[in-house]
Structures are given as structure tokens and as C-alpha cells.
Amino acid sequence: MAKSEKKASPQDTMIELDFNNVMTHAVGGENGLKADDIDELKPIFTEAHKDLMNRRKDGNLPFYDLPFQTKDLRRLRRTAEDIRKRVENFVVLGIGGSALGTRAVFRALRPLFHNMLPRAKRRFPRLFVADNVDPEGMASLLSLVDPRHTMFNVVSKSGTTAETMSQFMVVYDQIRRSLGKSSLKDHVIFTTDPEKGILRTMAEEMGFQTCDVPAGVGGRFSVFTPVGLLPLAVAGVNVAEMLRGAAAAEESCTRAALWNNPAYLFAAVNYALRQKRGRNILVMMPYADSLSEVADWFAQLWAESLGKRLSTDGRVVMAGQTPVKAVGVTDQHSQVQLYMEGPQDKVVVFIASSAYRADVKIPHLFKDQKDLAYLGGHTMGELIQAEQAATAKALTAAGRPNMTLRLPKITPASVGYLLYMLEVATVVSGYLYDIDPLDQPGVELGKRFTYGLMGRPGFASFKADFQKGAAPKKKFIVG
Amino acid sequence: MAKSEKKASPQDTMIELDFNNVMTHAVGGENGLKADDIDELKPIFTEAHKDLMNRRKDGNLPFYDLPFQTKDLRRLRRTAEDIRKRVENFVVLGIGGSALGTRAVFRALRPLFHNMLPRAKRRFPRLFVADNVDPEGMASLLSLVDPRHTMFNVVSKSGTTAETMSQFMVVYDQIRRSLGKSSLKDHVIFTTDPEKGILRTMAEEMGFQTCDVPAGVGGRFSVFTPVGLLPLAVAGVNVAEMLRGAAAAEESCTRAALWNNPAYLFAAVNYALRQKRGRNILVMMPYADSLSEVADWFAQLWAESLGKRLSTDGRVVMAGQTPVKAVGVTDQHSQVQLYMEGPQDKVVVFIASSAYRADVKIPHLFKDQKDLAYLGGHTMGELIQAEQAATAKALTAAGRPNMTLRLPKITPASVGYLLYMLEVATVVSGYLYDIDPLDQPGVELGKRFTYGLMGRPGFASFKADFQKGAAPKKKFIVG
Numbered sequence: 011m012a013k014s015e016k017k018a019s020p021q022d023t024m025i026e027l028d029f030n031n032v033m034t035h036a037v038g039g040e041n042g043l044k045a046d047d048i049d050e051l052k053p054i055f056t057e058a059h060k061d062l063m064n065r066r067k068d069g070n071l072p073f074y075d076l077p078f079q080t081k082d083l084r085r086l087r088r089t090a091e092d093i094r095k096r097v098e099n100f101v102v103l104g105i106g107g108s109a110l111g112t113r114a115v116f117r118a119l120r121p122l123f124h125n126m127l128p129r130a131k132r133r134f135p136r137l138f139v140a141d142n143v144d145p146e147g148m149a150s151l152l153s154l155v156d157p158r159h160t161m162f163n164v165v166s167k168s169g170t171t172a173e174t175m176s177q178f179m180v181v182y183d184q185i186r187r188s189l190g191k192s193s194l195k196d197h198v199i200f201t202t203d204p205e206k207g208i209l210r211t212m213a214e215e216m217g218f219q220t221c222d223v224p225a226g227v228g229g230r231f232s233v234f235t236p237v238g239l240l241p242l243a244v245a246g247v248n249v250a251e252m253l254r255g256a257a258a259a260e261e262s263c264t265r266a267a268l269w270n271n272p273a274y275l276f277a278a279v280n281y282a283l284r285q286k287r288g289r290n291i292l293v294m295m296p297y298a299d300s301l302s303e304v305a306d307w308f309a310q311l312w313a314e315s316l317g318k319r320l321s322t323d324g325r326v327v328m329a330g331q332t333p334v335k336a337v338g339v340t341d342q343h344s345q346v347q348l349y350m351e352g353p354q355d356k357v358v359v360f361i362a363s364s365a366y367r368a369d370v371k372i373p374h375l376f377k378d379q380k381d382l383a384y385l386g387g388h389t390m391g392e393l394i395q396a397e398q399a400a401t402a403k404a405l406t407a408a409g410r411p412n413m414t415l416r417l418p419k420i421t422p423a424s425v426g427y428l429l430y431m432l433e434v435a436t437v438v439s440g441y442l443y444d445i446d447p448l449d450q451p452g453v454e455l456g457k458r459f460t461y462g463l464m465g466r467p468g469f470a471s472f473k474a475d476f477q478k479g480a481a482p483k484k485k486f487i488v489g
Numbered sequence: 490m491a492k493s494e495k496k497a498s499p500q501d502t503m504i505e506l507d508f509n510n511v512m513t514h515a516v517g518g519e520n521g522l523k524a525d526d527i528d529e530l531k532p533i534f535t536e537a538h539k540d541l542m543n544r545r546k547d548g549n550l551p552f553y554d555l556p557f558q559t560k561d562l563r564r565l566r567r568t569a570e571d572i573r574k575r576v577e578n579f580v581v582l583g584i585g586g587s588a589l590g591t592r593a594v595f596r597a598l599r600p601l602f603h604n605m606l607p608r609a610k611r612r613f614p615r616l617f618v619a620d621n622v623d624p625e626g627m628a629s630l631l632s633l634v635d636p637r638h639t640m641f642n643v644v645s646k647s648g649t650t651a652e653t654m655s656q657f658m659v660v661y662d663q664i665r666r667s668l669g670k671s672s673l674k675d676h677v678i679f680t681t682d683p684e685k686g687i688l689r690t691m692a693e694e695m696g697f698q699t700c701d702v703p704a705g706v707g708g709r710f711s712v713f714t715p716v717g718l719l720p721l722a723v724a725g726v727n728v729a730e731m732l733r734g735a736a737a738a739e740e741s742c743t744r745a746a747l748w749n750n751p752a753y754l755f756a757a758v759n760y761a762l763r764q765k766r767g768r769n770i771l772v773m774m775p776y777a778d779s780l781s782e783v784a785d786w787f788a789q790l791w792a793e794s795l796g797k798r799l800s801t802d803g804r805v806v807m808a809g810q811t812p813v814k815a816v817g818v819t820d821q822h823s824q825v826q827l828y829m830e831g832p833q834d835k836v837v838v839f840i841a842s843s844a845y846r847a848d849v850k851i852p853h854l855f856k857d858q859k860d861l862a863y864l865g866g867h868t869m870g871e872l873i874q875a876e877q878a879a880t881a882k883a884l885t886a887a888g889r890p891n892m893t894l895r896l897p898k899i900t901p902a903s904v905g906y907l908l909y910m911l912e913v914a915t916v917v918s919g920y921l922y923d924i925d926p927l928d929q930p931g932v933e934l935g936k937r938f939t940y941g942l943m944g945r946p947g948f949a950s951f952k953a954d955f956q957k958g959a960a961p962k963k964k965f966i967v968g
Contacts, residue, residue, distance in 0.1 A: 026968040030961040045964070106822025122629040126605060142819045143876070145869035147778040149847040150601040170860045173818060176851050176872055179864060183852040208858055229822075262968070272967045290834050291770065291811055299626040310823035317827025330831030332770055334813055339652060340621045342935060343585025343708075344789035348796025350931035352809030355769050368628040372655050373662040379687055381649045384945040385658060390624035393655055393943065397622070400938030403955055407934060452829035455886060456821060459879030464872065466863040476882055482509040485524070488751045489505040489741070 023258040023423045025431065027272045029279050029413040031406045032357065041354060041409045047282045048268070048275070051442065055268045055278070058441035063264070072226045073433060074264075076234035077256035077426070079224075083249070086221065086236055090243035093199070094135060099155040100244045102139045103177040104165030104237070106310060107229020108201075109141035111238040111429070114307035118300045118425045119247045134246035135161075143173045148180065157185050157197060161244075165201040165237055167223045169208035172460065195219070201236050228448055230311050231433055234426075248422045255426030263434040273434035281442040283357050283411060284331050291356035292331045293349065297338035297398040300420055301361055305335035308432055315436045315447035322444055329443040339397045346401060350408050358405060358412040361428075362398050365419045366391045502737040502902045504894055504910065506751045508758050510881060511836065511890040520833060520888045526761045527747070527754070530921065534747045534757070537920035542743070551705045552912060553743075555713035556735035556905070558703075562728065565700065565715055569722035572678070573614055578634040579723045581618045582656040583644030583716070585789060586708020587680075588620035590717040590908070593786035597779045597904045598726045613725030614640075622652045627659065636664050636676060640723075644680040644716055646702045648687035651939065674698070680715050707927055709790050710912055713905075727901045734905030742913040752913035760921040762836050762890060763810050770835035771810045772828065776817035776877040779899055780840055784814035787911055794915045794926035801923055808922040818876045825880060829887050837884060837891040840907075841877050844898045845870045 034042035065071045093100065102112055116137055121127060125136040140151055162181050166174045178198075185197050195217045202209040204222040213220045221236035232238060234256055239249045263273035283289035292312065294305040317330035336345050338360070349358055372393070374386035385393070398414075405412045417424045440447030462472030513521035544550045572579065581591055595616055600606065604615040619630055641660050645653045657677075664676050674696045681688040683701040692699045700715035711717060713735055718728045742752035762768035771791065773784040796809030815824050817839070828837055851872070853865035864872070877893075884891045896903045919926030941951030 024968045028966045030965040123633050143869045143872050144778040145845045145848045148849045154602050176864050179854045299623040313824050313827035317831030319830035328832050330827050345792050347929045347931040348792035348809050351798035352796030353807050366624045369624045370627045375658045380946050385655050390622045393622050396942040397939050401935045404935035450826045452826040456880045456883035460876050463875040467859050486509045487507045489503045
């Protein structure tokens with residue numbers, strides 16, 4: 011085990027989950043939980059834990075072991091280093107799980123204006139994640155990056171994702187026309203299934219470089235695979251440290267005892283609030299610009315894993331909790347009014363940092379203006395922390411359940427810890443809701459209608475289905 | 490009336506609200522509405538309309554008349570033109586309503602990578618909106634923009650907003666030290682109350698330029714005042730066209746007849762779904778990268794206006810509907826699984842565009858791969874539109890209410906129309922919920938705790954209150 015991959019020391023990774031403010035002693039009996047509400051879930055967790063550990067041992071839950079793939083990591087870092095030297099732009103063509111982890115960690119760990127900094131200052135290529143087929147967005151991106159200085163990373167396990175493959179076809183054609191077909195392999199790298207699929211075949215035929223999506227790892231659990239690690243390493247994130255943090259989380263999140271396992275407690279508390287206190291909304295509210303896209307990554311993880319119609323034995327359950335992203339302090343001036351006074355239908359999960367990587371001193375100024383002068387001498391770090399604490403306290407005083415995930419500092423290790431912990435929390439929540447957290451059957455119908463409308467062979471009947479049904483009534487259209 | 494401010498022609502601004510897919514004929518009796526459900530709200534709308542028009546006539550709802558402030562507009566555009574010539578960066582220091590409208594319209598109407606384009610290509614200054622006190626974010630911004638080439642726009646009606654004023658103090662000090670105190674007035678412009686407040690006094694004493702926030706216009710209704718118009722005009726948005734679109738919306742959104750008024754119908758449908766069908770979540774899902782921040786702007790408008798504990802006569806109602814932002818097609822791969830199969834607790838509002846400002850042709854490629862070749866020959870515009878229609882159809886088939894706001898094209902006029910329409914829909918919804926949509930009492934307690942913690946004179950008792958109460962129990966902290 012290389013030095014940089016050693017077990018993290020507790021001080022620099024350990025994330026604290028403080029859920030005092032969801033308990034009755036904080037928010038009262040009508041809205042809060044008692045320890046008993048959590049204890050009564052213990053039998054489910056005992057079973058779930060046993061099952062999870064067995065499935066892991068049998069190789070059926072490979073996401074658990076991703077922090078320990080250190081051999082693959084060396085190869086990936088060499089690839090990234092090579093790319094870095096050759097290009098100015100690295101563009102991910104991917105959507106959903108192929109995009110969100112990369113976005114979240116890039117934003118968390120690289121400078122806020124990374125892509126706007128001159129090369130000397132940022133030292134690493136610019137990173138773009140193209141996760142939409144908006145023609146305006148795509149045209150803007152293509153006019154911004156010069157293909158001669160750009161590497162495109164096509165990320166699709168199956169190689170048939172319509173959005174990603176459309177982007178790839180556009181890019182392929184552009185490179186072929188501007189640089190010649192023989193240049194394609196210097197500007198395109200695939201992240202795909204290790205064995206099968208269109209991209210794998212194409213890579214073998216045309217000599218494209220590839221990275222593997224390990225078998226059995228779904229998109230929303232892929233941030234610790236090359237799906238996330240390659241672009242992040244290219245952009246200058248210390249991915250070894252990130253995995254070191256995830257490895258530390260693996261330790262705490264595989265503890266059998268519910269009350270000692272932060273991932274299990276996160277799951278238990280949210281489930282109990284959902285079932286007993288009608289909290290069908292989970293607001294994730296980081297107090298840091300850099301963590302804002304962690305909330306987007308989590309929104310996919312939580313929504314797509316737990317939002318399910320059928321239980322494992324086929325009953326209609328329509329499970330799930332709707333994730334909402336908010337950013338502190340910004341959204342205190344947008345959403346907190348609703349959180350304080352609106353329906354009692356949500357739980358707020360703050361993400362706070364005990365220290366910031368930079369601070370800004372507020373100068374002593376305007377001494378005769380008492381409504382401003384008090385700010386002087388403080389730092390912005392103090393202000394944002396005071397506002398987080400104040401908002402938590404105000405919500406609590408209003409009987410609104412909230413909890414805080416506290417990072418010692420935003421580092422590759424603590425971010426790795428956070429993401430891994432939330433992944434385990436999501437998977438174990440599947441047992442609570444009695445649904446499969448690893449599938450996503452609900453997106454198929456929309457895809458089929460799209461295929462039908464776009465003329466994909468085999469989907470003509472969906473085009474016919476699309477056109478069937480009552481025509482829209484004029485009464486219900488207004489302009 | 491100047492030529493550019495003439496009434497918009499219907500073709501280029503008229504937004505269509507199609508709510509067929511919330512009706513029983515589309516989603517069934519259990520989840521859908523009948524025309525009767527809307528008709529029975531007519532008496533409330535009759536009263537509401539009368540009251541709104543009276544209040545407007547008495548000058549108490551000035552937001553209604555903002556599209557017609559053409560005299561002020563000429564002065565503002567001159568100011569903007571002067572600033573544009575002098576600086577490379579325009580930085581808004583503002584939060585909540587002082588930031589969100591600017592962000593939304595800038596993103597909608599300027600190129601996606603505006604700030605990354607070379608000056609010759611973008612033609613207008615870069616625009617930044619600093620709406621957080623994250624010290625890392627602030628430090629990054631200050632190291633990016635050279636104060637010699639930057640204008641800072643301090644936006645605060647009261648002049649006491651802690652976040653904005655802290656930022657201002659930092660910037661003030663930086664300019665004073667680097668360029669000298671006499672340069673301050675060349676690099677700072679205030680947007681504030683026309684008569685009172687700290688910024689007004691300071692402007693008079695020190696010669697700062699100012700713009701007015703008209704009396705009686707709250708932050709979340711201020712996008713058509715200099716709060717939004719100044720930065721947008723500086724960044725190259727055609728604000729006259731935007732107001733022209735808002736003026737066209739004023740026509741359709743002040744119609745007395747519920748069934749002819751798109752703003753009233755938007756309000757009625759969402760209210761009926763909330764009250765009769767348990768839809769406590771409203772998802773706004775634009776199918777355009779450029780409209781993504783319109784959903785953030787709307788989230789403040791809807792949440793802060795309608796999320797209220799007390800009715801106008803003092804009953805505890807805890808009203809409101811939680812706005813959620815999603816972006817198509819991106820979030821089909823993140824949130825749509827939940828929308829299709831999760832709890833029946835939401836309505837999805839799509840924003841679609843009938844035409845895009847640019848399109849990208851998908852080339853004919855990979856002809857022997859039938860799972861890809863079908864994409865060739867289409868455009869990305871066709872793909873994104875097919876996916877929007879397919880997602881709406883799939884949701885409908887699953888009994889999930891959804892509606893579509895369709896813009897003919899994304900232009901300054903249609904965006905102005907859209908925002909104005911949503912403002913009227915929000916205000917009239919206040920009558921349905923029987924709450925005051927113009928206040929935000931719920932944010933006060935958190936502010937007071939912050940003031941107490943930061944040592945603002947007069948708030949010591951809130952610091953004491955903050956510290957009171959049970960200490961967190963160790964049992965409910967895990968790491």
C-alpha cells in the first residue's frame with residue numbers, strides 16, 4: 011500500500027453527524043423522534059447488515075471495495091498525467107451518474123473559478139462536463155474549446171445512452187473533419203464496460219484509449235471508479251487522498267451496531283422522519299459554495315435509489331423522499347422562510363465545515379454606523395458559521411427537525427468520506443423501504459417514447475403509443 | 490412611448506400554458522383535476538382580481554407597473570453604457586432577491602460561457618453575482634477581478650443586509666488600499682432605497698452613483714427594477730425588449746376572467762393540486778440550460794411568498810408548496826425515476842421552447858450500429874424536444890400530473906413575459922392560501938441569532954437565547 015493511500019487519521023476525515031435537532035428534546039413530541047423510534051428499527055438493520063456483508067463478500071456489491079483499488083489507481087494516474095501534459099481542455103461527455111460525481115468533487119476541491127484562471131495559475135486542464143443535449147449549450151461549448159487542445163471523455167457503460175452518444179457523434183465528426191480521422195484516438199478516451207458494448211468494440215477496432223467501469227457498479231455509485239477518478243485526476247484533484255477518505259468511511263460505515271454507524275443512523279433517522287412524521291422532503295443545505303454540487307450528486311443518489319413504485323415482493327409502495335438542494339447562506343434569503351413557516355413536511359440536513367481553506371477579514375469601517383460597525387474585526391468564516399448555527403437554532407426553535415453533517419475541513423479525504431458514507435446510507439435505506447436501491451425501472455418508458463420518436467429500430471410501437479390517447483383540449487391551454 | 494418599448498406582438502412573446510396533463514382525462518380521477526375543481530375557485534379569483542386592481546390603482550402594488558417605466562429606463566441605459574466602456578468586470582454584491590433575477594436572466598440571455606469569452610467576442614463586461622459570504626468564494630472572486638477594471642454594485646434596499654454589507658466593507662477596504670479613497674466612487678455604485686438608509690446617506694456624503702429600488706417593491710419582485718436591469722444592461726441584455734415582454738404579460742395576466750388569464754390559471758391549478766391532491770411539491774423543469782436559473786428565481790418567489798405560518802386573520806395554516814428545480818434532459822437521469830414511481834406528492838411544470846437559438850446536427854455515422862445510427866440526421870434540438878415530450882407523456886401515463894409552459898423561443902421578450910406572469914401567479918396565490926405573499930416574517934429569528942452571535946448592538950439577548958436550552962446529547966452525535 012503506497013504511503014498516500016494509508017488509512018486516514020481520524021482528525022482529518024471524521025465527519026460528525028449531529029442529529030440532536032431531530033429529537034423530541036429539541037423540536038418537541040409532535041415533530042421529533044424518540045430514541046425508541048430509532049431502536050425499533052434495529053432488527054431491520056441487523057438483517058440488512060448481515061445481508062449487505064454477505065453480498066459484498068460474494069462480490070455482488072463491489073462499490074464497497076472501490077476505495078481499495080490501489081493497483082488500478084496507479085495506472086489511472088499515469089493516464090491522467092499523460093493527458094494533462096497534452097491538452098488544455100478535458101470534456102466529459104456523460105449524463106446522470108457519469109457526470110454528477112465528477113461535477114460535485116471538481117467543484118468541492120478545485121478553485122471556484124478554475125476554468126477561468128490562466129494555465130500557469132491553475133496548472134491543470136480546464137474541465138467541462140457536458141451533461142445535456144441542449145443544442146445551444148453544445149454549440150457554445152464546441153465554439154469555446156479548440157479540438158486540437160482538447161480531450162473528450164465519452165462515459166457510458168452501455169455505449170447506447172442517446173444523449174452521450176449524440177454528443178460523441180457530433181464531436182467525432184468535428185475532429186475527423188478538422189484534424190483527420192487518424193487524430194481521433196489522440197482526442198477521445200472512453201470510460202465503458204470492461205468487456206462488452208459498442209464503445210468497447212469501437213475502441214478495439216480504432217485504437218481508442220479506454221478506462222473500465224467495474225462490473226456491477228451502477229452509475230450513481232461510480233464516483234470512485236474511473237468514471238469520476240479520471241476527469242478528477244486530470245483536473246488536479248488528489249484522487250488517492252479522496253480514496254483514503256472513502257476507506258476511512260468504509261471503516262465506520264460497516265460497523266454492525268446501528269448507534270455507532272453514521273451511515274446507518276443517517277438512514278434510520280430520515281426513514282423514521284418519513285414514516286412517522288410525514289417528512290417526504292429532505293433538504294440538503296451545505297454552507298459552502300464548494301459543496302453545492304454535492305447536494306446535486308446526492309439528489310440523484312437518494313431520488314433514483316429510493317423512489318420506487320414496487321417493493322421487493324411486488325407490492326405497490328411508491329417509496330421515496332424528495333431531495334431538495336439549498337445552499338447556505340444564500341438560500342436563507344430564498345428558501346428558509348418556507349422551511350421555518352411552511353408545511354411540516356421536511357427535514358433539513360446541513361453540511362457545515364469547521365474550518366475554511368481561506369478566510370477574509372472584514373475590516374473595521376463605518377464606526378459611526380452601529381448597524382454595520384459590529385461586523386468589523388470578524389471574518390467571513392465567522393459570519394457564515396454563525397449563520398449556519400443561527401439557522402439551525404431558529405429552525406429548532408420553530409419545531410423544525412434538522413441535523414448537521416460537520417466536516418473538519420473540506421479536503422479530498424473528507425469529501426471522499428462524505429460521499430462514501432452517503433452511498434452506504436442510501437443502500438441500507440433500501441432495506442427500510444423494502445425496495446431495490448440499485449435499479450431504476452421508472453425511466454424506461456420515457457426512454458422508449460424518445461426512441462420511438464427518434465426512429466430507433468424496434469421502437470415504432472412506442473411512437474404509435476405516443477400518438478394515441480386523447481388530443482389536448484383547447485380549454486386547458488391558455489396564452 | 491419609444492419604438493422599442495411598443496406592445497409586443499403575440500407571436501414572439503406569447504407563452505402557452507398547457508395543463509391538459511393535470512386533468513382527469515389525462516392522469517385519471519385519483520390524481521387529476523376536473524374543470525369543476527378550477528371553477529369552484531372562481532369566487533376567490535373574482536374578489537382577488539378586484540382587490541389587486543384596486544391596490545394597484547392606489548399605488549400599493551407597484552410591481553405591476555414596472556414594465557412601463559420607460560423614462561427611468563433611458564437614464565439606466567445611459568448609466569450602463571457608461572459603465573460598460575470603463576470596466577471589464579461588473580460584480581453584484583447582493584443576496585436573495587438582489588441576486589436571483591439578475592442571475593436568471595443573465596444565464597437565459599447571454600452566451601452560456603459569457604465570462605470565459607475574450608472581450609472582443611462577448612463585447613460586454615463579465616458579470617459576477619456574489620450572493621454568499623463563503624470566505625473561499627469571496628477570496629476566489631477577489632483574486633480573479635482586478636479592482637482597477639471592476640465596478641461593484643452594492644444592492645441592498647436597507648443598507649444593513651449583513652452579507653452584502655460585509656462584502657462591501659471588504660471591497661471598500663481593498664479599493665481604498667489599492668487605488669486610493671478618491672477612486673471609490675469610480676468603482677462602486679449603489680442600488681438602494683431612493684430616500685433613506687445607510688447607503689443613501691453614504692452616497693450623498695461620498696459621491697457614489699446610485700440607482701433606486703422603487704418604494705414598495707420587495708426583493709423577489711425586483712427583477713424589473715434597477716436591481717436586475719442595471720447589471721443586465723451592463724452585461725449586454727436588451728432590457729427594453731425584456732420590459733416589452735413583461736408589458737405583454739401585463740395584458741394577459743390582468744384579464745378578469747380566470748379561464749383567460751394564464752397567471753391565474755397557473756395559480757388555480759397548483760393550488761387545487763395542493764389542496765385536493767396532496768401535491769406539496771412543485772417541480773420546475775426547464776428543458777434548456779439557459780433557463781436553469783429561472784427555476785432558482787422562481788423557487789425564491791414561490792417559497793418565500795407562499796410559505797407562511799399564519800393566515801391574514803392570524804390562524805395557523807402553515808401554507809406553501811416546496812419548489813424543486815430540475816433541468817431537462819439532464820435530470821431525467823437523476824430525478825425522473827422518483828417523479829415516475831415515488832410518492833404521489835408533486836406536480837411537474839415543464840418549461841419548453843419551440844425553437845432554439847442554435848442547433849447542432851447529429852451526423853450520419855456508425856451505420857452498422859443500429860442502436861446509434863438512428864440518431865444521425867436528427868438535430869440536438871429535435872432530440873431535446875422529443876425527450877421533453879416523451880417525459881411528459883411517460884409521466885402522464887403513470888398518472889403523474891404535469892403541465893408545460895411553452896416559449897416560442899428564448900428571447901428577452903419571452904423571458905420578461907415568463908417572469909412577470911409567474912410574479913402575478915404568485916401574488917394571486919396569496920388569496921387562495923389566504924396569506925400575505927409580500928412579507929417574510931420567518932427569516933427574522935435566524936437573523937437575530939446571527940446578530941447576537943456577531944455582537945450587533947441591541948441583540949445581546951438573542952446571544953443569550955442562543956446559548957440557552959439543552960446541550961446536545963452525545964448519544965445523538967456519531968462520527
